[in-house]
Amino acid sequence: MTEPRYDVIAIGNAIVDVMATCDDELIDELDLAKGGMQLVDADRARELYDAMGRATEVSGGSAANTLAGMAALGAQCAFVGQVADDQLGEIFSHDIRAVGIDFDTAPRDGDPPTARCLIFVTPDGERTMNTFLGASQFLPAAALDDELIASAGILYLEGYLWDPEEPRSAMRRAIEVARQNGRKVAFTASESFVIDRHGDDFRALIEEGQIDILFVNEHELASLTGLAAFEEGLASLAGRIPVLVATRSAKGAVGIAEGVRAEVPAEPVDQVVDTTGAGDLFAAGFLTGHARGEPLERCLRMGAICAAEIIGHIGARSQKDLKQLVAEKLG
Amino acid sequence: MTEPRYDVIAIGNAIVDVMATCDDELIDELDLAKGGMQLVDADRARELYDAMGRATEVSGGSAANTLAGMAALGAQCAFVGQVADDQLGEIFSHDIRAVGIDFDTAPRDGDPPTARCLIFVTPDGERTMNTFLGASQFLPAAALDDELIASAGILYLEGYLWDPEEPRSAMRRAIEVARQNGRKVAFTASESFVIDRHGDDFRALIEEGQIDILFVNEHELASLTGLAAFEEGLASLAGRIPVLVATRSAKGAVGIAEGVRAEVPAEPVDQVVDTTGAGDLFAAGFLTGHARGEPLERCLRMGAICAAEIIGHIGARSQKDLKQLVAEKLG
Numbered sequence: 001m002t003e004p005r006y007d008v009i010a011i012g013n014a015i016v017d018v019m020a021t022c023d024d025e026l027i028d029e030l031d032l033a034k035g036g037m038q039l040v041d042a043d044r045a046r047e048l049y050d051a052m053g054r055a056t057e058v059s060g061g062s063a064a065n066t067l068a069g070m071a072a073l074g075a076q077c078a079f080v081g082q083v084a085d086d087q088l089g090e091i092f093s094h095d096i097r098a099v100g101i102d103f104d105t106a107p108r109d110g111d112p113p114t115a116r117c118l119i120f121v122t123p124d125g126e127r128t129m130n131t132f133l134g135a136s137q138f139l140p141a142a143a144l145d146d147e148l149i150a151s152a153g154i155l156y157l158e159g160y161l162w163d164p165e166e167p168r169s170a171m172r173r174a175i176e177v178a179r180q181n182g183r184k185v186a187f188t189a190s191e192s193f194v195i196d197r198h199g200d201d202f203r204a205l206i207e208e209g210q211i212d213i214l215f216v217n218e219h220e221l222a223s224l225t226g227l228a229a230f231e232e233g234l235a236s237l238a239g240r241i242p243v244l245v246a247t248r249s250a251k252g253a254v255g256i257a258e259g260v261r262a263e264v265p266a267e268p269v270d271q272v273v274d275t276t277g278a279g280d281l282f283a284a285g286f287l288t289g290h291a292r293g294e295p296l297e298r299c300l301r302m303g304a305i306c307a308a309e310i311i312g313h314i315g316a317r318s319q320k321d322l323k324q325l326v327a328e329k330l331g
Numbered sequence: 332m333t334e335p336r337y338d339v340i341a342i343g344n345a346i347v348d349v350m351a352t353c354d355d356e357l358i359d360e361l362d363l364a365k366g367g368m369q370l371v372d373a374d375r376a377r378e379l380y381d382a383m384g385r386a387t388e389v390s391g392g393s394a395a396n397t398l399a400g401m402a403a404l405g406a407q408c409a410f411v412g413q414v415a416d417d418q419l420g421e422i423f424s425h426d427i428r429a430v431g432i433d434f435d436t437a438p439r440d441g442d443p444p445t446a447r448c449l450i451f452v453t454p455d456g457e458r459t460m461n462t463f464l465g466a467s468q469f470l471p472a473a474a475l476d477d478e479l480i481a482s483a484g485i486l487y488l489e490g491y492l493w494d495p496e497e498p499r500s501a502m503r504r505a506i507e508v509a510r511q512n513g514r515k516v517a518f519t520a521s522e523s524f525v526i527d528r529h530g531d532d533f534r535a536l537i538e539e540g541q542i543d544i545l546f547v548n549e550h551e552l553a554s555l556t557g558l559a560a561f562e563e564g565l566a567s568l569a570g571r572i573p574v575l576v577a578t579r580s581a582k583g584a585v586g587i588a589e590g591v592r593a594e595v596p597a598e599p600v601d602q603v604v605d606t607t608g609a610g611d612l613f614a615a616g617f618l619t620g621h622a623r624g625e626p627l628e629r630c631l632r633m634g635a636i637c638a639a640e641i642i643g644h645i646g647a648r649s650q651k652d653l654k655q656l657v658a659e660k661l662g
Contacts, residue, residue, distance in 0.1 A: 020429075054399070054429045054648055057388035057422060068385070087418040087444070091388060098351075098385045113418070317385055 004183070006102075007075040007291040009152035011144070011171055012063025013136040013161055014081035014105075015115040016088045017276065019314055020055040022120045027128055032120065037129040037191050039163070040118070045132040048118045057088075058315040059095035060117055061136075062190055063158040065277045065316045069284025069306050071099045072322040075291060078102040078152060080143055082167075084135035088114035095317070105143045108135045121314065125272030137164030141173055149174050150181040153291055154213070156283075159190030162198050175210055186213035188283055189220035196223060206240050213243040213290065215283050221246055243290065245300070247282050247307075249275075255286075255300050262297040267308035267329075277316020281306040285326070298330065305329050335514070337433075338406040338622040340483035342475070342502055343394025344467040344492055345412035345436075346446040347419045348607065350645055351386040353451045358459055363451065368460040368522050370494070371449070376463040379449045388419075389646040390426035391448055392467075393521055394489040396608045396647040400615025400637050402430045403653040406622060409433040409483060411474055413498075415466035419445035426648070436474045439466045452645065456603030468495030472504055480505050481512040484622055485544070487614075490521030493529050506541055517544035519614055520551035527554060537571050544574040544621065546614050552577055574621065576631070578613050580606075584635060586617075586627050593628040598639035598660075608647020612637040616657070629661065636660050 027034050030051055040048065059068075067077045079096055083089030085107040092114060096103045115136035120128045139161070149155060155178040161167045178185050187205075189195055195202060202224060205211050214237070216224060221233040230246070237244055238256045247253045252265040285306035289299030305326050306318070313319050358365050361382055371379065390399075398408040410427055414420030416438040423445060427434045446467035451459045470492070480486060486509040492498045509516050518536075520526055526533060533555060536542050545568070547555060552564040561577070568575055569587045578584045583596040616637035620630030636657055637649070644650050 049425060052425075052429065054390070054426045055422075056646065059385070091386075094380060094383075095385045098383065315387065 004151055004153040005076070006078050006152035008067065008070060008154040008156050008287060009078040009080065009149060010063040010067050010156040010158070011080045011139070011161060011167070011174060012158035013061045013115055013133065014064065014083045014092050015061040015117050015131065015136060016092050017058050017060035017117045017119050017316065018049070018052070018055045019058060019119045019121060019274070019276070020053045022053060022122060024122055026051065027120060027122060032128045032130070034122070034128050035126050037131060037193070040130045040132050042112070042132060045116070045118060045130065048130050052118060052120065056314065057091065058317060059092050060277070060316050061092075062160055062188065062280050063156055064096055065280035066156065066283045066287070067101050068096065068099050068317050069281045069322060070288050071101050072318050073284065073288040073302075073326065074323055075288050078148060080105050080139070082135050082139040082143065083107050084112065084114045085109050086113050088116060089135070105139070108138055119276055121274045121276070125275050125311065127274055127276040129276070133164065137167065139167040139170055141166070141170040144170050144174050146177045149177040150183065152183060154184045154186050154287065156186045156287065157188070159188055159194040162194060162201065175205070179210065184212040185210060186215070186287065187211050188215040188279070189224060192219045192223045195220055199224060206237070211241055213245070213287070214241045215245045215247070215279070217247045217249070217279060245286055245303070247279055253282065253300050253304060255296050257296045260296060262300055264297065264300040264304050267304040269308050269311050272311050274314045275311055277310045278307045280316060281310040281318065301330055302326055335482055335484040336407065337409050337483035339398065339401060339485040339487050339618060340409040340411065340480060341394040341398050341487040341489070342411045342470070342492060342498070342505060343489040344392045344446055344464065345395065345414045345423050346392040346448050346462065346467060347423050348389050348391035348448050348450050348647065349380070349383070349386045350389060350450045350452060350605070350607070351384040353384060353453060355453055357382065358451060358453060363459045363461065365453070365459050366457050368462060368524070371461045371463050373443070373463060376447070376449060376461065379461050383449060383451065387645065388422065389648060390423050391608070391647050393491055393519065393611050394487055395427055396611035397487065397614045397618070398432050399427065399430050399648050400612045400653060401619045402432050403649050404615065404619040404657065405654055406619045409479060411436050411470070413466050413470040413474065414438050415443065415445045416440050417444050419447060420466070436470070439469055450607055452605045452607070456606050456642065458605055458607040460607070464495065468498065470498040470501055472497070472501040475501050475505050477508045480508040481514065483514060485515045485517050485618065487517045487618065488519070490519055490525040493525060493532065506536070510541065515543040516541055517546070517618060518542050519546040519610070520555060523550045523554045526551055530555060537568070542572055544576070544618070545572045546576045546578070546610070548578050548580070548610060576617055576634075578610055580609075584613065584631050586631050588627045591627060593631055595628065595631040595635050598635040600639050600642050603642050605645045606642055608641045609638045611647060612641040612649065632661055633657055
């Protein structure tokens with residue numbers, strides 16, 4: 001097994017976030033499920049955009065946000081995801097390359113356009129996401145080069161992308177290649193609705209021992225295990241996944257690795273401005289620590305520090321120097 | 332003279348700002364004139380974008396920023412400006428309409444794309460702007476409806492747009508229509524280089540008594556009058572323009588209206604994050620007060636309060652409730 005060229009390669013949705021603040025009344029009026037993520041078609045996206053206030057565009061996408069955080073922490077990263085050959089695609093491509101991530105998936109010609117996520121941020125800092133997947137769901141298996149997959153220590157997969165058919169096949173193939181090359185496979189469950197639709201797939205992957213590292217939040221853990229009680233859910237998965245990480249928002253996070261358990265509180269935040277990307281950045285901190293062989297508790301702490309940074313401002317890409325932040329807090 | 336439907340109609344560049352923080356070394360490396368605004372062609376825009384870090388996209392454009400501020404303060408506004416039929420054009424159009432501004436200029440088909448301004452923000456909060464004018468410079472005279480011009484109490488013109496030929500003719504025509512209908516003409520000099528190129532035009536307009544309200548900063552005042560000393564420059568213009576407003580960054584602002592002079596200090600700012608749009612928002616506060624018939628000093632104070640808000644965050648569109656901010660500070 002050769003030394004990997006990348007710490008991590010991620011396959012995810014290539015999305016530009018369109019973010020606006022709003023009050024709770026608008027969430028009700030538009031009949032949105034506050035705090036969640038919904039897929040929307042072009043018409044609904046248009047309707048929501050028309051109702052949205054003045055917005056800011058920031059590159060997003062769950063796994064891409066995680067990689068951006070990892071790159072900021074000094075990790076070597078590559079990203080695979082599908083944009084269209086349009087202005088939002090250029091924005092996404094620029095922003096991911098600008099933080100030093102290798103991104104070579106060719107843009108897709110013609111319709112649909114690059115994916116966007118219309119994000120309504122309420123005064124409590126909660127984000128309600130509405131994703132028009134556009135080009136993102138047409139990531140072809142051909143975009144995944146076996147050599148590229150084999151060249152990364154960790155293959156990181158985003159549950160959101162399990163939903164559309166083409167990327168799902170591409171990800172299955174990538175898992176095979178990674179395992180054949182002795183690499184680790186990390187997976188983030190992304191959202192309960194993904195588990196509702198594809199839980200059987202995920203449970204099968206876990207049973208087969210295909211997942212080395214799994215990120216879930218409380219809701220996703222419950223959906224995945226069918227067990228409402230957090231500790232029961234944890235217990236039922238812990239033996240089947242080498243590294244299990246469960247995040248609990250303000251209640252912190254728990255990690256169980258090879259039978260050893262660690263728990264960290266949430267990092268204090270001055271003001272919760274926008275929770276978009278909190279889970280993604282937690283994963284960034286954790287995976288960077290893990291890739292470096294740091295102890296479990298330190299990996300969790302790195303996750304908590306990165307998540308806290310992202311919550312303090314609008315947008316899911318870090319604004320402060322994450323490396324310095326972690327050094328200040330953990331030495 | 333009928334009661335105007337709008338407080339103000341503005342003609343300006345329709346631009347999306349592409350903003351990123353950077354250090355002073357990059358400004359030097361890229362050979363940029365720190366603090367200024369430069370026009371760039373497509374190749375140079377590409378080169379600068381490639382060198383730029385992860386960015387955020389926010390609608391901009393000098394006069395459009397001013398209108399967005401005025402709308403936030405409760406003024407009735409209409410905007411005329413040219414976008415292309417592309418994603419950045421949609422972003423600009425959405426954002427200006429989302430704050431309640433009427434904007435009906437039809438998007439322009441084909442190349443060039445919607446204008447963008449690549450803005451590098453250094454740690455001192457100074458912004459260095461590089462504008463690719465794209466579709467913006469093709470605003471045709473036909474986009475200006477005489478009735479629309481006549482329906483606004485103030486016609487507000489952006490000096491930046493005096494540079495390209497088509498919009499310049501359109502603006503000349505608009506000035507005529509406004510004056511024939513007994514409306515006021517307000518003008519912002521925008522940038523010294525515009526005055527260097529078109530100073531004779533501007534001086535002629537002033538001599539002919541076509542300008543009722545003029546916004547300049549210290550540099551522009553010097554370029555326009557040929558007098559380096561601030562007070563001498565002021566004195567040479569004061570008698571020729573009914574309302575003259577000169578902004579001086581941290582030194583505050585001076586207004587001279589019908590021979591009466593008022594002066595206000597700059598509003599205190601916790602941290603200068605990004606000065607982009609400070610002049611635009613000063614104009615927003617001032618013009619809103621002026622349209623309401625407020626006394627000169629209060630108009631200047633409103634300008635200073637709005638400028639201070641914009642300096643405290645990235646981007647030239649307000650994030651706080653400007654109306655509430657002015658009410659808190661001025662009652």
